[in-house]
Amino acid sequence: MTAAPEIKGWCPGALRPMLSGDGWVVRVRPYGGRLKSAQADGLASLCAAHGNGLIDLSNRANIQLRGVREQTHGQLLEGLRALGLLDDAVELESRRNIVVQPFWQAGDDTALITDDLAMLLAQDGLPTLSGKFGYAVDAGPVPVLSSTPADIRLERNSTGNLIVVAEGSDMGKIVSRSQAAREMIALALWFAANNGTHTRMGTLIADGKALPEGFDTLRQKSMCRQAPGLNDAGALVALAFGQMTSVALSGLAKHGDLRMTPWRMVLIEGASRMPVIDGIITTPDDPLLRVVACTGAPGCAQSLGDTRMLARQLAPHIQAPFHISGCAKGCAHPRAAALTVTATADGYDIIRNGTAADIPDRKGLTPDTLTKAI
Numbered sequence: 001m002t003a004a005p006e007i008k009g010w011c012p013g014a015l016r017p018m019l020s021g022d023g024w025v026v027r028v029r030p031y032g033g034r035l036k037s038a039q040a041d042g043l044a045s046l047c048a049a050h051g052n053g054l055i056d057l058s059n060r061a062n063i064q065l066r067g068v069r070e071q072t073h074g075q076l077l078e079g080l081r082a083l084g085l086l087d088d089a090v091e092l093e094s095r096r097n098i099v100v101q102p103f104w105q106a107g108d109d110t111a112l113i114t115d116d117l118a119m120l121l122a123q124d125g126l127p128t129l130s131g132k133f134g135y136a137v138d139a140g141p142v143p144v145l146s147s148t149p150a151d152i153r154l155e156r157n158s159t160g161n162l163i164v165v166a167e168g169s170d171m172g173k174i175v176s177r178s179q180a181a182r183e184m185i186a187l188a189l190w191f192a193a194n195n196g197t198h199t200r201m202g203t204l205i206a207d208g209k210a211l212p213e214g215f216d217t218l219r220q221k222s223m224c225r226q227a228p229g230l231n232d233a234g235a236l237v238a239l240a241f242g243q244m245t246s247v248a249l250s251g252l253a254k255h256g257d258l259r260m261t262p263w264r265m266v267l268i269e270g271a272s273r274m275p276v277i278d279g280i281i282t283t284p285d286d287p288l289l290r291v292v293a294c295t296g297a298p299g300c301a302q303s304l305g306d307t308r309m310l311a312r313q314l315a316p317h318i319q320a321p322f323h324i325s326g327c328a329k330g331c332a333h334p335r336a337a338a339l340t341v342t343a344t345a346d347g348y349d350i351i352r353n354g355t356a357a358d359i360p361d362r363k364g365l366t367p368d369t370l371t372k373a374i
Protein backbone atom coordinates (compact mmCIF):
# COMPACT_ATOMS: atom_id res chain seq x y z
CA MET A 1 0.00 0.00 0.00
CA THR A 2 1.24 3.51 -0.80
CA ALA A 3 2.10 5.60 2.27
CA ALA A 4 0.14 8.83 2.67
CA PRO A 5 2.26 11.87 1.78
CA GLU A 6 3.66 13.80 4.70
CA ILE A 7 2.08 17.25 5.32
CA LYS A 8 4.68 19.49 6.93
CA GLY A 9 2.37 22.52 7.57
CA TRP A 10 5.16 25.08 7.49
CA CYS A 11 7.30 26.72 4.85
CA PRO A 12 11.08 26.82 4.66
CA GLY A 13 12.97 30.08 4.98
CA ALA A 14 16.62 31.05 4.80
CA LEU A 15 17.09 30.88 8.58
CA ARG A 16 14.94 27.77 8.91
CA PRO A 17 15.59 25.59 5.84
CA MET A 18 13.66 22.41 5.08
CA LEU A 19 15.27 19.04 4.35
CA SER A 20 14.35 17.55 0.98
CA GLY A 21 15.51 14.59 -1.08
CA ASP A 22 18.40 16.56 -2.58
CA GLY A 23 19.56 18.41 0.56
CA TRP A 24 18.30 21.54 2.34
CA VAL A 25 15.84 23.87 0.61
CA VAL A 26 16.70 27.47 1.52
CA ARG A 27 13.97 29.97 0.68
CA VAL A 28 14.86 33.59 0.04
CA ARG A 29 12.20 36.32 0.09
CA PRO A 30 13.46 39.24 -2.00
CA TYR A 31 12.26 42.54 -0.50
CA GLY A 32 9.39 43.86 -2.62
CA GLY A 33 9.75 40.78 -4.85
CA ARG A 34 12.75 42.41 -6.50
CA LEU A 35 16.41 41.51 -6.97
CA LYS A 36 18.83 44.17 -8.06
CA SER A 37 21.08 42.87 -10.81
CA ALA A 38 24.05 42.54 -8.42
CA GLN A 39 21.89 40.70 -5.85
CA ALA A 40 20.69 38.22 -8.50
CA ASP A 41 24.25 37.60 -9.66
CA GLY A 42 25.42 37.17 -6.06
CA LEU A 43 22.56 34.80 -5.31
CA ALA A 44 23.48 32.71 -8.36
CA SER A 45 27.07 32.45 -7.08
CA LEU A 46 25.88 31.43 -3.60
CA CYS A 47 23.63 28.76 -5.11
CA ALA A 48 26.51 27.34 -7.13
CA ALA A 49 28.85 27.38 -4.12
CA HIS A 50 26.53 26.04 -1.41
CA GLY A 51 23.70 24.27 -3.26
CA ASN A 52 23.28 21.98 -6.25
CA GLY A 53 22.97 24.82 -8.75
CA LEU A 54 19.17 24.59 -9.04
CA ILE A 55 16.81 27.43 -8.09
CA ASP A 56 13.03 27.18 -7.81
CA LEU A 57 10.60 30.07 -8.10
CA SER A 58 7.61 29.37 -5.83
CA ASN A 59 3.96 30.17 -6.51
CA ARG A 60 4.35 33.05 -4.04
CA ALA A 61 7.30 34.52 -5.96
CA ASN A 62 9.93 33.31 -3.50
CA ILE A 63 13.28 31.89 -4.55
CA GLN A 64 14.39 28.49 -3.29
CA LEU A 65 17.98 27.34 -3.45
CA ARG A 66 18.08 23.54 -3.63
CA GLY A 67 20.60 20.95 -2.49
CA VAL A 68 22.18 23.21 0.14
CA ARG A 69 24.69 21.39 2.36
CA GLU A 70 24.17 21.61 6.11
CA GLN A 71 27.89 22.20 6.67
CA THR A 72 27.94 25.42 4.65
CA HIS A 73 24.51 26.78 5.55
CA GLY A 74 26.15 29.32 7.86
CA GLN A 75 28.38 30.61 5.04
CA LEU A 76 25.36 30.86 2.79
CA LEU A 77 23.55 32.97 5.39
CA GLU A 78 26.56 35.29 5.63
CA GLY A 79 26.46 35.66 1.86
CA LEU A 80 22.73 36.43 1.89
CA ARG A 81 23.25 38.99 4.65
CA ALA A 82 25.97 40.71 2.63
CA LEU A 83 23.57 40.91 -0.33
CA GLY A 84 20.82 42.45 1.84
CA LEU A 85 18.61 39.38 1.44
CA LEU A 86 18.36 38.12 5.02
CA ASP A 87 15.91 39.00 7.79
CA ASP A 88 17.13 39.34 11.37
CA ALA A 89 14.97 36.58 12.84
CA VAL A 90 12.93 33.51 11.84
CA GLU A 91 9.66 35.17 12.99
CA LEU A 92 10.29 38.20 10.82
CA GLU A 93 11.25 36.12 7.81
CA SER A 94 8.11 34.06 8.24
CA ARG A 95 5.81 37.09 8.71
CA ARG A 96 7.13 39.09 5.73
CA ASN A 97 5.11 36.96 3.37
CA ILE A 98 4.05 39.46 0.71
CA VAL A 99 3.45 38.88 -3.00
CA VAL A 100 3.78 42.05 -5.02
CA GLN A 101 2.10 42.83 -8.34
CA PRO A 102 5.22 42.74 -10.54
CA PHE A 103 4.26 45.46 -13.04
CA TRP A 104 4.47 48.32 -10.50
CA GLN A 105 6.07 51.63 -11.36
CA ALA A 106 8.26 53.58 -8.95
CA GLY A 107 6.11 55.62 -6.55
CA ASP A 108 2.78 54.03 -7.50
CA ASP A 109 0.28 52.63 -5.00
CA THR A 110 1.62 49.06 -5.21
CA ALA A 111 5.20 50.15 -4.53
CA LEU A 112 4.31 52.51 -1.68
CA ILE A 113 1.86 50.19 0.06
CA THR A 114 4.30 47.26 -0.19
CA ASP A 115 6.94 49.34 1.60
CA ASP A 116 4.42 50.40 4.27
CA LEU A 117 3.27 46.82 4.83
CA ALA A 118 6.82 45.43 5.09
CA MET A 119 7.63 48.11 7.65
CA LEU A 120 4.54 47.32 9.74
CA LEU A 121 5.19 43.57 9.60
CA ALA A 122 8.70 44.18 10.96
CA GLN A 123 7.33 45.72 14.14
CA ASP A 124 7.07 43.86 17.45
CA GLY A 125 3.80 42.84 19.01
CA LEU A 126 2.08 41.22 16.05
CA PRO A 127 0.42 37.87 16.68
CA THR A 128 2.14 34.69 15.51
CA LEU A 129 0.16 33.27 12.61
CA SER A 130 0.77 30.24 10.40
CA GLY A 131 3.97 30.56 8.35
CA LYS A 132 1.75 30.16 5.29
CA PHE A 133 -0.41 33.19 6.19
CA GLY A 134 0.37 35.78 3.53
CA TYR A 135 -0.50 39.06 1.85
CA ALA A 136 -0.80 40.28 -1.75
CA VAL A 137 -0.40 43.90 -2.84
CA ASP A 138 -2.05 44.16 -6.24
CA ALA A 139 -3.04 47.80 -6.72
CA GLY A 140 -2.88 48.12 -10.53
CA PRO A 141 -6.03 49.09 -12.48
CA VAL A 142 -7.13 45.42 -12.64
CA PRO A 143 -6.04 42.70 -10.18
CA VAL A 144 -3.50 40.26 -11.64
CA LEU A 145 -2.86 38.18 -8.50
CA SER A 146 -6.41 36.85 -7.99
CA SER A 147 -5.31 33.24 -8.47
CA THR A 148 -2.23 33.63 -6.27
CA PRO A 149 -2.78 32.36 -2.71
CA ALA A 150 -3.01 35.22 -0.17
CA ASP A 151 -4.97 35.52 3.07
CA ILE A 152 -5.26 39.30 2.84
CA ARG A 153 -5.18 41.30 -0.40
CA LEU A 154 -5.02 44.89 -1.42
CA GLU A 155 -6.56 45.48 -4.83
CA ARG A 156 -8.77 47.93 -6.70
CA ASN A 157 -12.53 47.74 -7.32
CA SER A 158 -14.15 48.51 -10.68
CA THR A 159 -14.52 52.21 -9.82
CA GLY A 160 -10.82 52.55 -9.03
CA ASN A 161 -10.96 52.55 -5.21
CA LEU A 162 -8.35 50.64 -3.23
CA ILE A 163 -9.94 47.82 -1.23
CA VAL A 164 -8.68 45.38 1.40
CA VAL A 165 -10.00 41.87 0.83
CA ALA A 166 -10.12 38.76 3.01
CA GLU A 167 -9.44 35.54 1.08
CA GLY A 168 -12.66 33.71 0.34
CA SER A 169 -14.84 36.82 0.30
CA ASP A 170 -16.20 38.65 -2.76
CA MET A 171 -16.40 41.91 -0.80
CA GLY A 172 -13.70 44.35 0.20
CA LYS A 173 -13.31 47.44 2.36
CA ILE A 174 -12.48 50.77 0.71
CA VAL A 175 -9.29 52.26 2.14
CA SER A 176 -7.08 55.25 1.42
CA ARG A 177 -3.55 54.76 0.15
CA SER A 178 -2.04 56.08 3.36
CA GLN A 179 -4.12 53.73 5.53
CA ALA A 180 -4.04 50.68 3.26
CA ALA A 181 -1.20 48.78 4.99
CA ARG A 182 -2.60 49.58 8.45
CA GLU A 183 -6.00 48.24 7.36
CA MET A 184 -4.34 45.03 6.14
CA ILE A 185 -2.68 44.59 9.53
CA ALA A 186 -6.00 45.38 11.25
CA LEU A 187 -7.60 42.54 9.27
CA ALA A 188 -4.75 40.20 10.30
CA LEU A 189 -5.37 41.15 13.95
CA TRP A 190 -9.09 40.52 13.48
CA PHE A 191 -8.21 37.08 12.08
CA ALA A 192 -5.95 36.31 15.05
CA ALA A 193 -8.76 37.22 17.45
CA ASN A 194 -11.44 35.23 15.63
CA ASN A 195 -9.76 32.30 13.89
CA GLY A 196 -10.58 29.55 16.40
CA THR A 197 -8.96 26.42 14.96
CA HIS A 198 -8.48 27.91 11.50
CA THR A 199 -4.97 28.75 10.35
CA ARG A 200 -5.96 30.39 7.06
CA MET A 201 -8.38 33.16 6.24
CA GLY A 202 -10.05 31.27 3.39
CA THR A 203 -11.25 28.42 5.59
CA LEU A 204 -12.46 30.81 8.30
CA ILE A 205 -14.58 32.72 5.77
CA ALA A 206 -15.80 29.47 4.19
CA ASP A 207 -16.86 28.38 7.68
CA GLY A 208 -19.30 31.31 7.72
CA LYS A 209 -17.45 33.84 9.88
CA ALA A 210 -18.76 37.33 9.14
CA LEU A 211 -16.20 40.05 8.46
CA PRO A 212 -16.19 43.25 10.53
CA GLU A 213 -18.09 46.35 9.37
CA GLY A 214 -17.00 48.08 6.19
CA PHE A 215 -16.36 45.03 4.01
CA ASP A 216 -19.25 45.89 1.71
CA THR A 217 -17.71 46.74 -1.67
CA LEU A 218 -17.80 44.21 -4.49
CA ARG A 219 -14.43 43.03 -5.81
CA GLN A 220 -13.50 43.32 -9.45
CA LYS A 221 -13.51 40.02 -11.35
CA SER A 222 -10.23 39.33 -13.11
CA MET A 223 -9.00 36.42 -15.20
CA CYS A 224 -5.56 37.71 -16.21
CA ARG A 225 -3.30 35.13 -17.82
CA GLN A 226 0.33 36.03 -18.26
CA ALA A 227 2.63 34.85 -21.04
CA PRO A 228 6.26 35.44 -21.92
CA GLY A 229 6.82 38.60 -23.98
CA LEU A 230 7.50 42.32 -23.80
CA ASN A 231 5.23 44.66 -21.83
CA ASP A 232 5.34 48.22 -20.49
CA ALA A 233 7.40 47.13 -17.46
CA GLY A 234 10.01 45.05 -19.31
CA ALA A 235 10.52 41.51 -20.60
CA LEU A 236 8.59 38.66 -18.99
CA VAL A 237 10.39 35.31 -19.33
CA ALA A 238 9.28 31.89 -18.10
CA LEU A 239 11.00 29.00 -16.33
CA ALA A 240 10.07 25.42 -17.15
CA PHE A 241 8.55 23.95 -13.96
CA GLY A 242 9.45 27.20 -12.20
CA GLN A 243 13.08 26.13 -12.03
CA MET A 244 16.32 27.57 -13.40
CA THR A 245 20.02 26.95 -12.96
CA SER A 246 22.36 29.34 -11.21
CA VAL A 247 23.94 29.94 -14.63
CA ALA A 248 20.57 31.03 -16.05
CA LEU A 249 19.97 33.38 -13.08
CA SER A 250 23.38 34.91 -13.60
CA GLY A 251 22.53 35.31 -17.31
CA LEU A 252 19.23 37.04 -16.47
CA ALA A 253 21.04 39.39 -14.08
CA LYS A 254 23.15 40.67 -16.98
CA HIS A 255 19.98 42.07 -18.57
CA GLY A 256 18.83 44.18 -15.63
CA ASP A 257 17.13 44.18 -12.24
CA LEU A 258 14.66 41.31 -11.80
CA ARG A 259 11.16 41.03 -10.36
CA MET A 260 9.90 37.64 -9.24
CA THR A 261 6.33 36.68 -10.12
CA PRO A 262 4.05 33.90 -8.81
CA TRP A 263 3.55 32.56 -12.37
CA ARG A 264 6.89 30.75 -12.82
CA MET A 265 8.05 33.87 -14.65
CA VAL A 266 10.62 36.59 -14.05
CA LEU A 267 10.27 40.18 -15.24
CA ILE A 268 13.46 41.86 -16.42
CA GLU A 269 12.84 45.49 -15.50
CA GLY A 270 12.81 47.90 -18.40
CA ALA A 271 14.15 45.39 -20.96
CA SER A 272 13.10 46.11 -24.53
CA ARG A 273 14.10 42.80 -26.09
CA MET A 274 13.78 39.18 -25.03
CA PRO A 275 17.01 37.57 -23.78
CA VAL A 276 18.48 34.39 -25.22
CA ILE A 277 19.53 32.20 -22.28
CA ASP A 278 19.71 28.41 -22.10
CA GLY A 279 16.69 27.01 -20.25
CA ILE A 280 14.74 30.28 -20.28
CA ILE A 281 11.41 30.29 -22.14
CA THR A 282 10.67 33.41 -24.17
CA THR A 283 7.77 32.40 -26.43
CA PRO A 284 4.15 31.88 -25.33
CA ASP A 285 3.69 28.70 -27.41
CA ASP A 286 6.41 26.62 -25.72
CA PRO A 287 4.85 23.18 -24.87
CA LEU A 288 6.47 23.21 -21.41
CA LEU A 289 4.23 26.14 -20.42
CA ARG A 290 1.27 23.76 -20.58
CA VAL A 291 2.55 21.43 -17.86
CA VAL A 292 2.82 21.80 -14.11
CA ALA A 293 5.15 19.22 -12.55
CA CYS A 294 6.43 19.09 -8.98
CA THR A 295 10.04 18.36 -8.07
CA GLY A 296 9.48 14.59 -8.13
CA ALA A 297 12.30 12.06 -7.73
CA PRO A 298 15.06 12.34 -6.72
CA GLY A 299 14.65 15.93 -5.44
CA CYS A 300 11.65 15.13 -3.22
CA ALA A 301 12.02 12.30 -0.72
CA GLN A 302 8.28 11.55 -0.91
CA SER A 303 8.16 11.15 -4.66
CA LEU A 304 7.24 7.79 -6.12
CA GLY A 305 8.53 8.55 -9.62
CA ASP A 306 10.14 10.97 -11.98
CA THR A 307 7.99 13.93 -12.99
CA ARG A 308 9.93 16.42 -15.07
CA MET A 309 11.59 14.06 -17.57
CA LEU A 310 8.13 12.61 -18.07
CA ALA A 311 6.66 16.11 -18.52
CA ARG A 312 9.20 16.91 -21.24
CA GLN A 313 8.29 13.61 -22.94
CA LEU A 314 4.52 14.17 -22.79
CA ALA A 315 4.20 17.93 -23.34
CA PRO A 316 4.56 17.93 -27.15
CA HIS A 317 1.71 15.38 -27.37
CA ILE A 318 -0.82 17.19 -25.16
CA GLN A 319 -2.39 20.45 -26.33
CA ALA A 320 -4.20 21.37 -23.08
CA PRO A 321 -2.72 22.24 -19.66
CA PHE A 322 -1.94 19.20 -17.49
CA HIS A 323 -0.39 18.28 -14.16
CA ILE A 324 2.20 15.62 -13.24
CA SER A 325 2.63 14.84 -9.55
CA GLY A 326 5.26 12.71 -7.83
CA CYS A 327 2.72 11.56 -5.22
CA ALA A 328 -0.88 12.07 -4.15
CA LYS A 329 -0.05 15.27 -2.27
CA GLY A 330 -0.14 17.28 -5.50
CA CYS A 331 1.96 20.20 -4.17
CA ALA A 332 2.50 21.84 -7.54
CA HIS A 333 -1.25 22.04 -8.32
CA PRO A 334 -3.45 21.22 -5.32
CA ARG A 335 -6.62 21.86 -7.32
CA ALA A 336 -8.41 19.69 -9.88
CA ALA A 337 -7.02 19.63 -13.42
CA ALA A 338 -8.51 18.33 -16.65
CA LEU A 339 -5.67 15.80 -16.75
CA THR A 340 -3.42 14.72 -13.86
CA VAL A 341 -0.74 12.04 -13.90
CA THR A 342 0.22 10.81 -10.41
CA ALA A 343 3.23 8.59 -9.67
CA THR A 344 2.41 5.68 -7.37
CA ALA A 345 4.35 2.70 -6.04
CA ASP A 346 2.80 0.68 -8.90
CA GLY A 347 3.42 3.05 -11.80
CA TYR A 348 1.62 6.15 -13.05
CA ASP A 349 -2.12 6.79 -12.68
CA ILE A 350 -4.25 9.01 -14.93
CA ILE A 351 -6.94 11.13 -13.27
CA ARG A 352 -9.33 13.13 -15.43
CA ASN A 353 -11.02 16.21 -13.94
CA GLY A 354 -9.61 15.66 -10.49
CA THR A 355 -6.70 16.20 -8.15
CA ALA A 356 -3.56 14.09 -7.76
CA ALA A 357 -5.29 12.23 -4.90
CA ASP A 358 -8.59 11.46 -6.67
CA ILE A 359 -9.74 8.07 -7.92
CA PRO A 360 -7.83 7.28 -11.13
CA ASP A 361 -9.36 6.50 -14.52
CA ARG A 362 -6.31 4.39 -15.45
CA LYS A 363 -3.75 2.80 -13.13
CA GLY A 364 -0.26 1.35 -13.17
CA LEU A 365 0.99 2.82 -16.47
CA THR A 366 4.62 3.18 -17.55
CA PRO A 367 6.11 6.25 -19.26
CA ASP A 368 5.66 4.47 -22.62
CA THR A 369 2.10 3.28 -22.10
CA LEU A 370 1.15 6.69 -20.70
CA THR A 371 1.76 8.43 -24.02
CA LYS A 372 -0.75 6.14 -25.72
CA ALA A 373 -3.29 6.23 -22.89
CA ILE A 374 -3.40 10.03 -22.87
Ligand code: SF4
Nearest residue numbers: 294300326327330331
Ligand atom coordinates in the same frame (compact mmCIF):
# COMPACT_ATOMS: atom_id res chain seq x y z
S1 SF4 B 1 3.62 16.27 -4.78
FE1 SF4 B 1 5.71 16.16 -5.55
S2 SF4 B 1 6.88 17.67 -4.42
FE2 SF4 B 1 4.96 17.34 -3.31
S3 SF4 B 1 5.47 15.76 -1.77
FE3 SF4 B 1 4.68 14.70 -3.58
S4 SF4 B 1 6.46 14.20 -4.82
FE4 SF4 B 1 7.09 15.74 -3.33
